[in-house]
Amino acid sequence: MHQTCTPDLFVKWLYGELTPEEACEAKAIIQHDVLMREEFQELQKAYRMLPKATFSASPKTIEAVLRYSKQSRGQST
Numbered sequence: 434m435h436q437t438c439t440p441d442l443f444v445k446w447l448y449g450e451l452t453p454e455e456a457c458e459a460k461a462i463i464q465h466d467v468l469m470r471e472e473f474q475e476l477q478k479a480y481r482m483l484p485k486a487t488f489s490a491s492p493k494t495i496e497a498v499l500r501y502s503k504q505s506r507g508q509s510t
Contacts, residue, residue: 443459446473447480
């Protein structure tokens with residue numbers, strides 16, 4: 434497989450969305466191309482600076498969803 438290394442590919446790599454083959458190819462490109470390595474390092478630095486968001490629903494919201502789910506199941510039968 435031959436794929437052009439792009440910022441999109443690097444972003445996918447940072448988020449763990451590459452196939453093993455794509456990851457190997459991206460690593461090889463970064464090892465051999467100084468400009469691509471610098472670009473990846475900049476994206477990596479920006480990625481690390483992003484706040485890590487965590488999401489959790491309130492108990493009230495979970496209750497409402499479960500109640501709605503029960504009501505919906507009763508209507509479809």
